[in-house]
Amino acid sequence: MSSCKHVAVALTGASGAVYGTVLIQQLLNAGHRVSLLVSAAARQVLAVEHGLEWSSDIELFQQQARSYFSDDQQRLRCYGEQDFTAPVASGSAAADAMVIVPSSMGTVARVATGISGNLIERVADVMLKERRPLIIVPRETPFNSIHLQNLLTLSQTGAIILPAMPAFYSQPQSVEELINFVVGKIFDSLGLPHTLFPRWGENHE
16 A cells, blocks of 8 residues: 555544544544544534534534644545445445544444444445455443454454553553554554554663
């Protein structure tokens, strides 16, 4: 792939929307293209956790998102939850990779069973059928056996399961550093360089 990637980023109705927003900002800062997919439940989470009242009207939503991320280069494209005419809905115009962050257990279940009831689920299905990277960042605790079985099914199908589990070996001093660790692990799984967290051993003799 070229150095500039096209990544579909989906936010769903789990807590931890900040992982998604920081990922998008870092991807844009690095010069990558982002297709943003936000579920109705994710809009509620964004309002509660960030005070972001992103519109369901796509044109206004895109204006709001580009303003929020300072996307002067217009590398960010936003799509509606039911917009199956979006290019990313087809294998012939698929993104290079997809990240569902945070991923609700409902989204996990529907993707694991091949249900494509909205654009997020359809794009995830496209990633799996085209053998392209699908990274799922579940944000739930504790997991029940149904959650674990669905995550195992997705892993066996080719998805990368990347729970939002920050490390503490670098002695993080802020919540931002904990968030950056998870986002950095997503970058690693995408095969993209970053300096979001120190590698193990970097700060040790």
